[in-house]
Amino acid sequence: MRNxxxxxxxxxxxxxxxxxIFNNLTGAHQHVGNYPGVTVEKKEGKASFQDYExxxxxxxxxYSLSAYSEDEVVARDFIINEKPDxxxxxxxxxxxxxxLYLATQLMELEIPLVLAMNxxxxxxxxxxxxxxxxxxxxxxxxxxSTVGNKNIGTKELLETIIKVYEEKIKTKVVHIGxxxxxxxxxxxxxxxxxxDKELVDQxxxxxxIVKMLENDSSVLDIVGKSSIAQEAIAQNExxxxxxxxxxxxxxxTIIADRRYGFISGACTEALKPSIEQRHDLSDKxxxxxxxxxxxxPIFALVMYAIFKVTFIFSxxxxxxxxxxxxxxSGIATTYIPEGLFQSFVVDGLIGGVGxxxxxxxxxxxMFFAIAFFEDTGYMARAAFVMDKLMSKFGLHxxxxxxxxxxxxxxxxxxxxxxxxxxxxxxxxITMMVTPxxxxxxxxxxxxxxxxxxxxxxxxxxxxxxxxxLSVIIAFGSAWALKKLVFKGETAYFVMELPPYRIxxxxxxxxxxxxxxxxxxxxAGTIVILISIIIWAGFxxxxxxxxxxxxxxxxxxxxxxxxxxxGRFGHFVEPVVKPIGLDWRSGxxxxxxxxxxxxxxxxxxxxxxxxxxxxxxxxxxRESMQKDPSWDPLKALAFLMFSLIYLxxxxxxxVFYRESGSQLKWTLFxxxxxxxxxxxxxxxxxxxxxxxxxxx
Amino acid sequence: MHRLTQARTNVNLIFVSLEGGRGAMHRLTDMGLIPxxxxxxxxxxxxxxxxxxxxxxxxxxxxGLAAKIIVKEE
Numbered sequence: 001m002r003n004x005x006x007x008x009x010x011x012x013x014x015x016x017x018x019x020x021i022f023n024n025l026t027g028a029h030q031h032v033g034n035y036p037g038v039t040v041e042k043k044e045g046k047a048s049f050q051d052y053e054x055x056x057x058x059x060x061x062x063y064s065l066s067a068y069s070e071d072e073v074v075a076r077d078f079i080i081n082e083k084p085d086x087x088x089x090x091x092x093x094x095x096x097x098x099x100l101y102l103a104t105q106l107m108e109l110e111i112p113l114v115l116a117m118n119x120x121x122x123x124x125x126x127x128x129x130x131x132x133x134x135x136x137x138x139x140x141x142x143x144x145s146t147v148g149n150k151n152i153g154t155k156e157l158l159e160t161i162i163k164v165y166e167e168k169i170k171t172k173v174v175h176i177g178x179x180x181x182x183x184x185x186x187x188x189x190x191x192x193x194x195x196d197k198e199l200v201d202q203x204x205x206x207x208x209i210v211k212m213l214e215n216d217s218s219v220l221d222i223v224g225k226s227s228i229a230q231e232a233i234a235q236n237e238x239x240x241x242x243x244x245x246x247x248x249x250x251x252x253t254i255i256a257d258r259r260y261g262f263i264s265g266a267c268t269e270a271l272k273p274s275i276e277q278r279h280d281l282s283d284k285x286x287x288x289x290x291x292x293x294x295x296x297p298i299f300a301l302v303m304y305a306i307f308k309v310t311f312i313f314s315x316x317x318x319x320x321x322x323x324x325x326x327x328x329s330g331i332a333t334t335y336i337p338e339g340l341f342q343s344f345v346v347d348g349l350i351g352g353v354g355x356x357x358x359x360x361x362x363x364x365x366m367f368f369a370i371a372f373f374e375d376t377g378y379m380a381r382a383a384f385v386m387d388k389l390m391s392k393f394g395l396h397x398x399x400x401x402x403x404x405x406x407x408x409x410x411x412x413x414x415x416x417x418x419x420x421x422x423x424x425x426x427x428x429i430t431m432m433v434t435p436x437x438x439x440x441x442x443x444x445x446x447x448x449x450x451x452x453x454x455x456x457x458x459x460x461x462x463x464x465x466x467x468x469l470s471v472i473i474a475f476g477s478a479w480a481l482k483k484l485v486f487k488g489e490t491a492y493f494v495m496e497l498p499p500y501r502i503x504x505x506x507x508x509x510x511x512x513x514x515x516x517x518x519x520x521x522x523a524g525t526i527v528i529l530i531s532i533i534i535w536a537g538f539x540x541x542x543x544x545x546x547x548x549x550x551x552x553x554x555x556x557x558x559x560x561x562x563x564x565x566g567r568f569g570h571f572v573e574p575v576v577k578p579i580g581l582d583w584r585s586g587x588x589x590x591x592x593x594x595x596x597x598x599x600x601x602x603x604x605x606x607x608x609x610x611x612x613x614x615x616x617x618x619x620x621r622e623s624m625q626k627d628p629s630w631d632p633l634k635a636l637a638f639l640m641f642s643l644i645y646l647x648x649x650x651x652x653x654v655f656y657r658e659s660g661s662q663l664k665w666t667l668f669x670x671x672x673x674x675x676x677x678x679x680x681x682x683x684x685x686x687x688x689x690x691x692x693x694x695x
Numbered sequence: 696m697h698r699l700t701q702a703r704t705n706v707n708l709i710f711v712s713l714e715g716g717r718g719a720m721h722r723l724t725d726m727g728l729i730p731x732x733x734x735x736x737x738x739x740x741x742x743x744x745x746x747x748x749x750x751x752x753x754x755x756x757x758x759g760l761a762a763k764i765i766v767k768e769e
Contacts (some may be wrong), residue, residue, distance in 0.1 A: 063725035068718055098727040098750045215717075224765025249730065252717065256724040257731075282753070283737070292740050384755045386741040391757065492715075493744060494722040 006165055007055040009079060009105055012060035012090030019043075019116045021090050021147035022058045023510055025158070030056075032514045043514070052165075057084065063098075065105045067218040070424055075289060079109050080203060086164050088114045088157070093123035093145075095132070096271070097263050103139070104176055108207040112164045112171045113141040116157055120145040122499075124302050127312040129272035138266040140174035142201075149504055175206070176262045178255060181246055185213060185239035192232045212236045213243070214252045282499040284426040286381070295385045302373060302382065303404050310366040311409055317361035325354040343539060344532075345375075352531030353652060355595070356524050358608045359412045364516040366405060366413045370420065371511040375503030378535040380495055387493050393475045394482025396421055397493070399430040403474060407467075408436035413653040414439075415658055416519055424660075425486050429478050431655055432669055435647035436465060437472040441596035445642050448600050452621040453635035466643060473644060473676065485668075519654070524651040534594045534649070560605050565590050567598040579641060579681040580634040589641065595648050633693045637685040644677035648671060698767070699745055699764040702736045708766040715763045723764075726754050733766055733769065 008026075012018040022030070026045025043058035059078060060071035067073055079087065091099040096117075101529070106113055117123075117130070132143050144160045146153030163169045176184065189209040194200055200209070203222070211219035213236065223232050243251045288294055329346050373379050378441055382396030390397050397420045406414035414434045421427045438446075446466060450459050537603040543559040560566050569587030576586050584606050591602040598619070609624040624630055652666060659665040696711060710732045713720050727750040728734065737753060738746040745761040746752055756764070 064721075066721055066722050095750065095752045098752055101725070101727065250717070250720075253720065253724065253729060257729050260727065260729055260732075286738070286746075290738055292743070352729065380755070384744055384746075385758055391759070490761040492719045492722060493755065494726060494760060495755045496726070497746060497753040497755050499753075592760075 002052055003051060005053045005055065007057065007082070008088055008161055009057045009082075009084040010087045010088050010090060011059045011075060011079075011102060012061060012118075013063055013092065013102060015496055016090045016092040016099060017148040018058065018060070018061055018090040019511075020156075020504070020507060021088075021116060021118060021146065021154075022056065023507065024148060024151050024154045025054075026056050028510075030514070041518075047158065050162065052162055054161065057082075062102065064102055066214070067216045069422075071422070073218060076109070079106075079111060082508070084111065086112050086114060088116055089141075090116045090148075093117045093128065094126060096123075096128075096416045097260070097267055100139075100263045100266075101256075101259060103141070103429070104262060107139070107141070107174060107176075108204065108210060110173055110204045110207070114157070114160055114164055114171075115139070115141050115143045116153070117143060117145045117150050120153075120408065121147045121150070125661045131270045131272070135266065135270040138174070138270060138271040140172040142169045144183075146211045146422050149501075153567075177260060178210075178258045181211065182251070182254065182258070185243060188235055189213070189232065190237055193223070196226045196228045197229070199223070210255065213240060214255055215240065215250075219422060235606075243432060277550045281442070282377075282493050285500055286497070289378070289381050290384065298384055299385045299387060300377060303401065306366065306369040306373070306401065307404060307409065309343065309369040310362055310405060310413060314361035314365040317364075317582050318358065321354070321357050321361065325350060325357075326440070328431065331639055340539070340542070344535065348510065348532045348535035349528070350391055351535070352528035355531055356520065356527045359410065359650065360516065360520060362410055362413045364512055366417065367515040368508060368512040370401070370417060371508045372503055374420065375501065375507060375511075377500045380497050382494075383495060384497070393479045393494065394429060394486075395433075395475075395478050396423070396426040396430070399478075401438055402430050402434045406434045406439055407470075408438065408440055408443070410439050410441070411435045411437070411647050412519075412523075412654050416515070418658065419515065427661060428665060429481050429486060430656070431658060432481060432665075432672065433478045435651055435655075435669075435673065436470055436477065436644060438470045438643065439596065441648065442642065444597045444600045445592075446639060447593050448603070448621065448624075449635045449639050452624045453630065453632045466639065469640075470643060473680070477672070477676070518539040523650065523653045523657060526656065527650050530649045531594070537568075538563050538591070540564060556605050560587065560602070572585075576641075578686070580630065580637045580639070580685040581681075584639075585638055589645065592642060593646055593649050596642070599642060621653050633685060633688040636688070637681040640681040640684050641677045644673060644680055646673050646677075647662075696765055696769045697759040699736075699747075699766050700739070700741070700758065702739055702745070702766060704736050704739050707733060707735050707769040709769055711765040711767055713764055715760070719760060719763070726750075728754075734766070750752070 010018055010022055022043065022045065025047045025048075029047075030043060030045030032041055032043050041060070045056045045058070047056055048052040057078065059075040061067070062072045062075050064073050067078040078084075087106055087109070089103050091103065094439075095348070103113070103115060132145075136143055142160050142164050144153055146157055160169065166173060186206075186209050189212060193205050193208055199222075208219060208223065212223060212232070220233070220236075225230060226232070240251050243254065247254050252488065278563075294591045309360060315435045329350050332345045332350060333342060336345055370379070373382070379398070382401070386400045387397035389401055401420065402414045402417040405417050411434055414437070415431050418430045418434070420428045420432060438649055446463060450462050454462055538560065538564060543555065543562055545555055545558070566587055568590055569582040572586045573583045576582065576589075584603070587606065588599045592599040603624065604620050607620060607627075647669075652669070655669060656663070656666045699708075701753065702708060710723075710728050710730055712730060713723060723729075732749065735748040737748055742745065742758065744755045744757050
């Protein structure tokens with residue numbers, strides 16, 4: 001009996017310490033993926049213990065198993081379809097009754113269940129005393145006491161899991177007494193449902209009928225496709241109507257009430273009465289943090305700290321990566337003969353890989369900072385503090401962070417930061433508006449144009465209005481998206497405020513690494529691929545001058561104009577004409593999709609100046625000033641367009657992946673940003689002309 | 696009987712009903728708030744979210760939702 005393999009699933013409420021237990025069980029042997037087609041993270045790991053190799057799947061943290069949220073559907077679909085051998089429900093012992101609500105629903109799935117009574121030290125401190133034998137009898141599940149953050153009880157948990165798997169501990173299915181009225185309706189449904197053999201082979205029948213009475217949309221879908229569809233649905237509607245008349249309340253509520261009743265009964269018997277819950281320290285901290293006057297400045301301070309850590313502390317690492325890739329390009333230039341292949345390796349390949357890894361330190365440091373404030377319990381409060389303001393625009397309290405990371409920072413970690421939002425709708429809206437913020441790479445464009453076409457004394461004002469405008473556009477878009485695209489019942493703000501805790505370094509590092517690695521794994525291939533496509537667009541067809549004495553800079557300018565990308569710039573000229581711009585701007589916008597600061601160096605090439613450093617643009621500024629086709633109004637229209645249009649392709653790649661790899665949302669983002677950009681520049685340019693500005 | 700947004704801080708209440716959709720009711724049920732359940736108001740400034748204690752856990756409810764929750768004093 002060597003190396004027996006089996007699978008367990010970890011379930012539990014958010015804040016129950018589930019991820020800590022997962023880390024304790026699996027150590028570093030874990031990887032993160034996504035459940036197919038959804039944005040929900042799937043964490044898996046291996047635990048080797050005695051002669052067993054246990055595959056541990058971490059289900060999303062949920063309060064119940066309904067069809068209302070993606071997380072819950074994912075969790076229960078996994079249990080029903082993959083049929084893990086054992087389910088471990090991580091329960092916060094200091095908050096037993098609420099946490100056991102999930103257990104009552106897991107019990108109905110008829111898979112052996114182990115309860116890990118986590119954070120038992122906290123509960124004991126409060127004077128809670130549990131009679132485990134009695135609780136085992138009442139619930140029919142194996143019970144282990146653990147303290148996740150001190151790694152206490154991990155061995156016992158593994159032993160119990162194995163004993164349950166080997167059936168040395170007999171768990172039993174305890175049925176919740178739903179009362180005679182509900183029981184009667186269940187009996188009627190049972191007879192109908194059991195007629196479809198296939199259906200009850202695939203799903204536990206008791207779970208099916210309880211869920212039907214609860215009006216669970218996805219179970220009703222399943223039953224609706226079975227051979228007994230008509231009869232079952234008709235009976236269910238009848239039964240629900242009957243129950244509603246009898247109780248004067250919807251059956252969902254009655255069923256929930258019975259579950260809580262069952263728990264409360266079990267707890268009264270198995271728990272020695274404990275003293276009233278104390279929240280001393282947490283309460284005192286909350287008095288300050290949730291204070292209407294102090295709340296906002298504290299929030300601002302925390303956000304500032306996250307921003308600082310993301311962009312300042314990561315600087316050395318960004319520097320190392322830059323040096324490394326410079327070196328690599330140097331080596332490639334030396335050893336590969338000049339020509340197409342060298343250009344491919346240096347600009348296409350190394351440029352692409354460098355593009356991915358260039359953002360990596362930012363993503364890592366940001367996730368460390370976020371993990372810190374998440375694990376201490378502050379993040380839930382931050383959402384609370386900002387919710388009033390953000391919800392006016394259809395955003396969530398937690399939407400603030402991604403937008404802030406993006407301002408003067410970068411939309412790539414900004415979009416990744418939307419992972420802290422639970423609802424898919426809130427996530428999508430936030431992801432959609434985050435790229436509107438002025439990221440660090442857009443700054444050189446502003447510096448160039450403002451410097452070239454506006455008197456110095458107006459510079460700061462124009463810059464400031466650009467920031468204000470970006471905020472207006474982002475919030476306005478969120479509001480419009482909520483009204484037009486994401487209609488339906490408003491997501492109400494209900495959030496548990498967990499007690500404050502001191503995070504563990506190991507937990508923070510693991511969280512940072514797993515989310516950071518996710519970025520590389522998901523965005524990496526797309527970014528490299530697109531980088532090569534962009535390289536090809538600017539390199540082909542190749543231009544070789546017939547005359548002898550043409551300078552290298554002039555060749556580059558012609559090469560750019562007659563390349564596919566350049567031709568595309570000409571092609572879109574009719575579109576940018578109404579906003580006062582010509583084909584050169586078209587090319588610059590195309591190039592800006594590679595990275596926003598490339599807009600500046602592209603103008604350098606167009607004006608035959610060779611390589612222009614985005615930080616040193618004096619000569620380019622002069623050339624543009626001398627060019628009669630520019631004027632301040634056109635410059636403003638250009639700025640407006642570059643402020644709003646398409647995010648760079650790295651951001652788009654991350655957006656694509658983070659929105660569940662659905663092309664429709666990415667296409668929508670492209671459409672939305674481009675149309676907005678065009679309309680805004682059109683308004684500025686044509687409006688300005690009517691008012692008599694410009695040429 | 697009154698709305699949760701009108702409740703004073705540090706008062707024990709009983710949840711009566713919710714004037715809202717099934718999705719909202721479900722969220723409350725998840726937190727252990729079912730008709731007849733006791734809750735304690737921890738923080739209500741009269742604007743913005745309300746924090747309450749339900750089954751020993753601290754829960755923040757958005758102002759919009761709290762305004763739809765009908766409670767009575769214990």
